[in-house]
Amino acid sequence: MTENSEMRPTTGSAAPVAFQQHDIDESIRAHSGMAAYDYADQFTIVTKAAASATPEEWARIALDEVAGTQGQVVWRVVLGLRLARRSAAGQVAGWPIVERGTTWITLGARSWLLSGRLVLEISDGTVSVGTFLRYESRLGGRVWAAVSPGHRRFAPELLNEATRILSARS
Numbered sequence: 201m202t203e204n205s206e207m208r209p210t211t212g213s214a215a216p217v218a219f220q221q222h223d224i225d226e227s228i229r230a231h232s233g234m235a236a237y238d239y240a241d242q243f244t245i246v247t248k249a250a251a252s253a254t255p256e257e258w259a260r261i262a263l264d265e266v267a268g269t270q271g272q273v274v275w276r277v278v279l280g281l282r283l284a285r286r287s288a289a290g291q292v293a294g295w296p297i298v299e300r301g302t303t304w305i306t307l308g309a310r311s312w313l314l315s316g317r318l319v320l321e322i323s324d325g326t327v328s329v330g331t332f333l334r335y336e337s338r339l340g341g342r343v344w345a346a347v348s349p350g351h352r353r354f355a356p357e358l359l360n361e362a363t364r365i366l367s368a369r370s
Contacts, residue, residue, distance in 0.1 A: 228304075240330065275309070
């Protein structure tokens with residue numbers, strides 16, 4: 201975590217809650233592979249379940265199981281992303297795997313509106329997801345402006361629900 205990041209610890213026996221960071225971690229930024237982008241955010245959850253799965257397993261739970269059909273509609277229809285079949289090798293929820301390491305995975309997709317990268321990283325009891333977008337047209341920026349409030353509401357829920365699923369499986 202960067203010095204300026206907010207870590208909101210959970211209190212009592214309440215389930216961990218994901219939050220949006222004000223500063224994007226340098227490692228997440230580096231793993232995006234995007235030198236220039238128009239939009240970026242990062243959401244993080246502090247959870248004991250962090251090390252219970254690989255980054256790819258976390259991504260599969262969050263994007264395949266939690267985002268599911270709703271995510272597919274937004275990604276494919278609204279944003280026009282060219283995603284692979286959900287059952288295709290080398291992808292997660294249709295998002296091609298661009299690169300991976302032992303503690304992170306980067307997924308990437310493009311459309312005529314925008315290019316995007318999702319980075320999921322596990323580090324010291326946390327799981328973080330970064331979203332990076334470059335607008336390929338002016339319309340891309342307008343479409344994302346309409347979609348982004350929902351993204352910022354739903355992204356923490358992806359991490360919250362994935363944590364719940366992984367904790368239940370352990």
